[in-house]
Amino acid sequence: VLDFVYEKYGRNRVAMIATLNTFAARGAIRELGKAFGLSSAELSDITKRLPWGKLGDLQKTMQKYPECRDLPLDKEPYKTIIELAYKIEGFPRHLSIHCGGVVIAPGELLDMAPLQLSAKGIAITQYDMYDIAALGLVKIDLLGQRGLSTIGDAEAFAATAAGAKIEYDYNDLTTFDMLRQGRTIGVFQIESPGLRSLLIEMQPKTLDDITLALALIRPGAAESGMKKVFLERLAGERPVEYPHQSLEPILKETLGNIIYQEQVLRVAEAMAGFSPGQADLLRKAMTKERDVKEFHAFLDKFMNQATARGVPYLKAREVFALLTKFAGYGFCKAHAATYAMLSYRAAFLKAHHPVEFMAAMLNNFAGYYAPFVYADEARRLGAKLSPPDIDKPSRLCEVDNGCLRIGLAFVKNLSAETIDKTIAERAKRPFVSLADFLARVHPGKDEAISLIRVGALDFLGETRPSLLWYMKLYGEKILRHQPEAFSLGELWAPQLQFAPGLPDYSLAEKLAAEQEILEMAISCHPTELVAESDNCTKSIELSGRQGKDVRIVGLVVDRKRIKTNGSQLMVFLTMEDSQDYFEVTVFPEIYRKFGARIFRKPILEVTGKAQNKHGVLTVIANNLRACA
Template sequence: MYLNCHTYYSLRYGTIAIPQLVEKAVSLGVKQLAITDINLTSGVFDFVKECQKNDIKPIVGVEFRNDDELLFVCLAKNHDGFAEINRFLSKHKLQHLPFPETAPKFRDVFTIYPFKKKHLAKPHDWIGVGISEVNKLWQYPDKLKQIVILQPVTFFDKVGYNTHRLLRAIDKNILLSKLNPDSQADINETFLTPDYLHTIFKDFPAIIDNTNSLLEECNFIFNFSSNKNKLLFTNSKFDDLRLLENLTLTGYKYRYTDNPAVLERISKELIVISQLDFSAYFLLAHDIIQFAKSKGYFHVGRGSGANSIVAYCIGITDVDPIELDLYFERFINPHRTSPPDFDLDFSWDERNDIISYIFEKYGEDYVCLLATYVTFKQRSAYRELAKVFGLPKHEIDALINPEGSDYANVTADSLGEWGHLIIKYGNLIQDFPNYLSIHAGGILISDKPLYYYTGLNPVPKGFPICEFDMYVAEEIGFAKFDILSQRGLGHIKECVDIVKQQRNIDIDIHAIQAFKQDENLKQQLRNYETMGCFYIESPAMRQLIWKLRCDNYLTLVAASSIIRPGVASSGMMRAYIERYHNPNSFDYIHPKMKELLSETFGIMVYQEDVIKVAHYFAGLSLAEADILRRGMSGKFRSKSEFLKIENTFFTNCKNLGYDESITKEVWRQIESFSGYSFSKAHSASYAVESYQSLYLKTYYPLEFMVAVINNFGGFYKTEFYLHEARRYGAHIEAPALNYSGYMTRLEEKTIWIGWIHVKSLEKKVVDLMLAQQGIKPFQSFEDFYRRVPISLEQIIILIRLGAFRFLDKKKKNLLWQAHHRHTQGKKKGQSSAYLFEVKEETLELPHLDYHDIEDIYDTVELLGFYLEPPFSVLRNPIEIPTRAKDFPLHLHKTITILGYLVNVKFTRTSTQERMAFGYFIDEDGAYFDTVQFPKILKQYPFQGAGIYLLKGKVTEEFGHFALQIVSMEKQHLAFDPRYF
């Protein structure tokens, strides 16, 4: 009877979550139910699973519309019919075509036309009639054999109807009062009882029979547990396994010397991989990596895939699982509740090439990007509803963010009825899907055409996305590939290229084992000289390395994990540092914990630690431990599932005789991981890339800093990477004609900042300059004018920047020349460029005052940063001898120091008060840290970038010195003499 049900996956239209829809059907005794969301199939598999749990036969389909116009409803007779619907849906979406008035002649699909379009129905089609159209049926006795009940379900009640209308107004971006009746559903589109529908259609039993007959013919049978990935890389499973074995053994010879234990581990892994039909998945990942290598692209294989020695041997990762005692079972085992996947990172500017290769090699019908649902969050829901109700912007802003508004008196109560409606309906639509977006990097490679599982949608990147997210993908049997991008790999690749070009040195950046033993790298870590290095450059990470006195790979792996918010905020990071330095100074909470966690001093640092504790300490099964793992990494959807595991944990611990206080403390540590935990393999992968960066910075610091700057990544602004390069001996030059390129470049020890950093300078001007510069250097101001057509505004930018400083002429004189040249050109009706050389004109100019500070302010305005910290241009210079290097001499004393702000991180105390950690440069160019507790931060807030006079007490923790601020005052810079 229910052929046309909308869920909230009918975006900004439907109001019903899938569990609510099925629950309602169960309460009414419904045994067959169809989901037909508008132009989308996102809810299909959640719907099927929910129906199967409740003994309801699921029927799947799509309601096709062009804007608000209902065209027809399609229901799949079987899985092939679902594929037909998806192929039809995808064709029109991907080609941006409107749907036709009539559906094609499907083979395994029922098409139902609304009653008002009955004239379009072919003999093999159906005509749908709603309860409001029954009285018209007497006029069409010849059509009765084609008619079925088409009673849409869009909401349950009046509140649902109101919610629907608000969603439609949001979708149209109009006031609710302007909503057209044609843009919204009829008020009767509720879940009517079967008895009521039978009563309405009692005079037309044939229609009831037709409807039931149609439902009976539809059977969507789906196996959630089968592997949906591409199953074969070669022609057979046997050949796949043989190829994987050969690749692994070849890689073994490169990675290891003869080692029977390693060979035994390889053999065990290959058996499991074969048993779980994962050979092709490994080979696909290997193929992607080989393509990247053929193009000279770098990659990092990270995540739980690094637990596999097979992955290490065939080059998917550079993490040695033997060295780190990584469990293969963390990646793949028969008890996992979800498929594993490989995370493959590529440089930000190469990722699209990798994705294009995958689509081209494995076929566009078999490859797609994963989707993610962007949902209505509380604030966004309130904002959208406030717009629909017509509130002015200042009231909307005040309602959403009262702390940051000048209208603090605006509250939901002060807005009266409108305010209460916004809160009420905002809470109702919270977490409703709003639109589909792209998952950060997930790609599916399917064994069958993707239309058997999903429709495909176009996105601006040019690659189609499916219509479900990673959770659904996992539940239906897909193991995704995460093809991700990051700037850190761009740093590494460009640095290697610069070294090759300028020094003719080939760097094997994958020689990680050698890097780990390099004494110079160890010293670089001991000196916490990590700025620019992937993942270990932030002030917080630098502090942690300092406190741990880290100088080796294994400690860096641990640091990469304990810096995560869950471990840090729970107090376990501090405990780890204390125990690291004093391993005999503490007692394990339980002997079993010593057995399981001696490597990490009794503290759970990695996901693997939690799995071990859950399984061996609390007696959870491996399957239950895997659910716990997913829960703490934020990759589960069912809170009830997680609560069940929690109950099992406490029950098991009680049965095992543990003291309740011990159980609670162990669970507290587990809970602190929620949403933030790393697998050990993931931390190890990060540490590998950190070591690659560290190697380059240690031996090629200037090349490395140029690479960091040119890839626009990293924790800091360009200004501070230039400062870091200066610390390593570089001479920094602003962009200049004849020397600078579009990107920043290195010439011996001089770094020429690239034109890309100059604000308001047009790309076409830069291209013309560089093209002419490539022919021959510019000789004079007139020579430049002859060869580069340029506007007065653009030439002024170049002059003020000092781009003509090779001419040894004052900027103000050049500005006079530029204005004169353009004025003369306009008078003569000619451009500023000449076909033939003309004699350079000499202007007699009066003496023009000039101050060095003018150049500094011009540079800041045009580049957006200082070429060096501006201590020299303080309005009221202060002679303060204290520097960061003096902190150890003044421990526990109050000192004063000048600092140029690099970065500030705000956080919350345990009582939710705001505090801050500052990071500054002193007058010698050295870095130092500050801490501002809540009371001081309120009294002396940060006032943006600049130089601060800082007064505070020098503190020390595990050898790391910092300044606990007592007072802080931002210093004024000297006035620009041109304006005063």
Template sequence: MASYRPKSALRDVGKALDLDKTTLDVLAKGTSSWELDLTDDLVTEAGLNKDSLLVKQLRTLTEQLLGFPRHLGQHTGGFVLTSGPLSRLVPIENASMPDRTVIQWDKDDLDLMGLLKVDVLALGMLTALRKTLDLIGQRKGHVFEMQDIPSEDPVTYKMICKADTVGTFQVESRAQMSMLPRHRPQRFYDLVVQVAIVRPGPIQGGSVHPYLERRNGTVPVTYPSPEIEKALGRTLGVPLFQEQCMQLAILCAGFTPGEADGLRRAMAAWRRTGSLNKYEPRIIGGMVDRGYTEDFARNVFEQMKGFSSYGFPESHAASFAILVYASCWAKCHYPAEFLCGLLNSQPMGFYSASQLVQDAQRHQVEVRPPDVLSSEWDCTMENIEHQPAVRLGLRMVDGFKKDVADRIVRARDEAYFESAEELARLAELEHQDMRQLAGADALRSLSGHRRQQVWDAAALRRPPMLLRQAPVDEPVLELRAAPEGEEVTWDYRTLGLTLRSHPMKLLRPKLDERRFVTASQLMRRRNGIAASFCGIVTLRQRPETAKGVVFVSLEDETGNVQVIVWPSVRDAQPKELLRSRLLAVHGQWQRAGDACSLIARKLEDLTPMLGDLETASRDFR
């Protein structure tokens, strides 16, 4: 059951109060995804009177709606299996998707009734890996599949330890990337642990730091008893998996396997039902009876409560670790094919297409722009015999349709286009199609620079059937090319990325005047030094386990910087934190080995410097 959060509650209440879309956009963009902060300044900026009855109703009703059910969630791969017709056992209704039905019960209802539910996990990375491996096979000249990936590759693990994992599976998030240089995975089981340890369960259960301290040798590995070692030996005496909690209950508290499974179910449902509390006397009493201290037993139970906040089963973590290793190996050894597979599988993951392309370029991957004479619908590989390059597909053009791209490819196979007019005529393109291609700079090989493309496309209309094959002979009007800043702005508007200069490179002279360092310069700074950095906001995140801390990812022409914003700074400068697209951070550089971050002391909104450039961040809880 999906519940109302600040932005969704604000928009729905605003619609009910008949606020126009422009006003709602200002209000929604000015508030965070994790808490309602409808300030007087924001209300005034939206053109509303902060003391009006309308605003009072908006604030009150939005507050009341938070947490209420908004709509039914649907597991895309959830199946209920029965021996007879399902409709005789549970109520069924039509889903919003055509030819899809859902039952009206949730998983707890099914469990109570003893019905079998199977969840087939849909992962975008499975699609991306399949496409990547197909491309690797084309380059090698034979079929290449998952089982052909070499195991325990040292070069891949070296890349992982550096947190060079943008675009990979699971270990691409900010939290995972900050953990990798400290954990330093060296073998497959380390990846199993890595997947499981950056979860609310181990974090709230207090398992993360003890595990890292034992792994790094700063704290000796000890076990209070042989039973504890049997259950926790593979994770250095620290519980990280649900199965280990069950083992502890059996070996140390006298649970039967059936009772331990009941404990597992209670852990999964504790946040909703509180049923885990009934096991507290049994666990603590059972451990005390077997010679453990009450403090130790109580600590074990608190860790189990922590696991109820989404701890991973070991089997699940191991399955995920297979995809972690496969995606990291592909990124390490075949970065061009990996980028191509990712772009053809969007939307997925933490990163936008722009960030994925920039990361690939920093790994010396050549990326070529979309072009009507070369591009397919999907992104493709070129020059695979020598230095592979990625050709962006027409799917990257904002709003462009696949059937139109297919017509271009078919017409191109039958005849060579010598002009934009021939392309429009032979591929039967509409005026809107040509405008989209010109705006995305995809007619360059036919019309030259973008301004010329837009001019040529503006004059083209689909002729009537009688004149469809008749060429149009008109004198050519030659226009001047646009400056690079205008080209970059259009790239972002039509493709969501640019292969020209990064916007921050164009702003660098002005930023140098204010002594803002680049990401690459910052990475060479020592721990504890004061620093000022400015970058485009690509991600904001406030995890529930972070006690109000907000993490922000900033990007410039040389790389990315992770910023930590403490609650005091967040509360003092909410507008700068939540609404800036170009954010300057003045603070202290923090590094521990390869784990680096900038601790914010003061924030500054420099968004006006971007002009007409359209950028967007991905904000997560």
């Protein structure tokens, strides 16, 4: 769509709109820390424990959040860094690109606003959307959706593997079975811990059930108590009741709850005889930014027309109060239904073409979780993961007979220029040695070392330490010369015979290199190298341990800190081992005791009780031990 806009109106009249990124707490400390010579690892250990947002009162923050209590912020150089961070907080950091904002000028855009090229080569305005509006120009939102690209790429991968176009069955038993188990990591819109748990509780059987789940998960549904009431009614713990018998046909699908915006309209039509247009005006008048005079005019009209239709005054007033409560929270059913259709397609692809789907998920850098989670899920679904390979170079991940090969784009700090040159040179002829690769592609020294460490040159038949030894011996000399300045066969071949036969990396060393450079585990799941305590439970065994004490080791993949009704902090963890993922609840007392471990250590041993509520398995933690 963006290409169409640029072509139709001309690149001299179209630009993306900039946003002005400013320094908040984490960014200010990180940038100042770099200036003070601190390493990325040191800075990450500090900043990842701080809450998002402004610095505020750090003493209160350190008292409030257990993971912040031992931060060395009163010692140098952190003390000075914090003092300076307060001074630059809120200052502009850099221009970024608005997620979808585009401006189209009636004439030359440069005559109206300054422009600059982004790192991606796209022209952006140096003004943000407010300044653009002040100039009299119109901001148009053209929002991209990576979920659509993921589905499209997965369809292409799957069609290639199957030799036929993918046809969707919207009543597929395998897909719905996967949905009912909450195995939706990577699936558009329904992969978060909250939605996976909701799917398990709801046990969806139709697209309408998925639509309902997407509406129920919205913050308004939870905050208003609507979600809780619905689930209790679904489980038979509370009777299904309707505000008035005339509303049963409208509210039956949502068990007597007003969940969709469309239901607000239909209730007003059924009870007070409003026209569809009047009902929509009523809905708008009930929003948080309501006009008091307009609101009371609608109240009077609703009451008069409802009582004229035989509805008792108190009952009409009760229904109007319900509409007022839920109108601002209700979710548009048409929107939810569209998302549900896309969610189902993604789920269908994952259920029937899991490796191809997870490759597409990685390639689009989409989703709720970090890429390593999708790589781990691909392994669990039967994929054989392999590292980037310059003998079969590709920018993105590729699938070949069940093998998912990671693309060069996942190698940290590997430039697009080096990736393109590698692909172009390999297309001409194979690389026959490290020297051949270095001379023809001319990567940066650190780029070459990273490629060696993650196994991208394993096809040469040398161990990674041997290749690093070659790199130190003559690789840096090659990179200091122009490629055409020497003959590889004559100049460098004699030195190769003196290379020692160095043993290869251990599995732990390979895993460490992969996690550092690719930010994912290729050789094995990280928990497989952890020495477990006696009687440890595996994730797939939790269902048989309901109500019992368990000890389980897992990698933390998501943390969600919330406040209880008593305003105390607690944490929900999503964790995984090599076989499955599982949820852990950390109540306030345990969080206060072990909070630092939760946010600093990736692998934890959790001791607690396995609980099953409405089919959702959770470990209620009473102890957390850091494993790595």
